[in-house]
Amino acid sequence: MKTLKVLLVALTALSFSVANAGELSITGSAKASYAIGSSDGASGKVEADKGLGVTNEFSLSATGELDNGMTWSYAQDIDGATVQDDAKLTLTGGFGTVGVFISEGGLDTDNTASQSVISRPSDTSYNEGMVDTWDISGMNTLQYHTPAGLIPFGITAKIAYAPSMTSGVNDYKAAGGANAVTQVNPGTGASFWNTAAAPLTQTIANMGDSATHYQVTIAEIPMLEGLTIGADYLDISGQLNSTAQEAESGSYYATYAVGPVSLGYSKSYLATAMKTHASANYLESLEATKMSAAVNVNDELSISYEQEKSEPTLKTSSTTMYDLESTGLQAAYTMGGMTLAIAMNDHENVQYSDSKDVKDTVFSVAMAF
DSSP: OHHHHHHHHHHHHHHHHHBOOOEEEEEEEEEEEEEEEEEOOSSSOOOOOOEEEEEEEEEEEEEEEBTTSOEEEEEEEEOTTOOEEEEEEEEEETTEEEEEEESOOOOOOTTTTOOOSSOOGGGSSSOOOOOOOOOOTTBEEEEEEOOTTSBGGGEEEEEEEESSOOBOOOOTTOOOOOSOOOOOOOOBGGGGBOOSSSOBSOOGGGTOSEEEEEEEEEOOOTTOTTEEEEEEEEEEESOOSOSSBOOEEEEEEEEEEETTEEEEEEEEEEEOOBOOOSSOOBEEEEEEEEEEEEEEOSSSEEEEEEEEEEEEEESSSSSOOOOEEEEEEEEEEEETTEEEEEEEEEEESGGGOTTOOEEEEEEEEEEEO
16 A cells, blocks of 8 residues: 555656646536435324425536656545535546545445446435445545456456545644444344434444545456446455454456346445454344346437335344335436436335335436536
């Protein structure tokens, strides 16, 4: 990791010393939605009024070229609350791409295969609480990406290193986080659920003092045109008190496109950090399976279906756990820069609770600029 740091510092300094003036552009979108939710489960019924909202996010980006032919780019995202939340500064050449990423550049692939034309069923309107794999996209990271064509079969590799577990701070003088890890056990039994906003009692911020994320993608497989496969793995260093099991996560995925049809499949795993506890029935892991398909009916209309299933596992089988499943049927109609869409989602065992079932329907209109 020291080599990556030295290379990045050197190339960044070079970019400021010999960079030519770049071009500035603004892109983004504005989206309005109308959401309807209801529940028909036997437990924990959820009834809420209809929701109406508008959100927007736009990006400021600048690009330029150095005297030696290398290119640089900078991007800054600004969300609906006018918060400058994501940013990156990269330098690209024959060696590939190196850069500094702030709350940006996540390498997890558990949702990469999704073919839903709007968004995954678990990421549309109602917060059903499905737990995804760990990711360092919300942190400050140094990254290296291999250049296209360097490795046969369209293989690309990326590595991201978070020198501290500090959540993303967009400041030139940002300081590293303290290395005092406040490791906590995951919840016990069915009570591992905490709140709808933070279901798992553990968060990546208190896992350790640094993390490294790896990703590999293969896009050119002989005799299987249209097939792409990939995987990722997150390793967390400096974990304390994880004597029974260290926290880690990873996933693999595949997508296949032929004509107007595209398919997606992913499998992901998350292991919680655990101390040595012989009697406590702590949450040990979560395994997720996601499958989706989409069809482009014509140049304007697309429809999709996706099923997501998350399965928790405890240290012992003394407590019954319930799988959370979300399915969604979606359609999107595009006219120039405007997209009209509808998503109809079903969630079973919301928040991993038995028979807590919820339906939500979302109508939306999005304008891209």
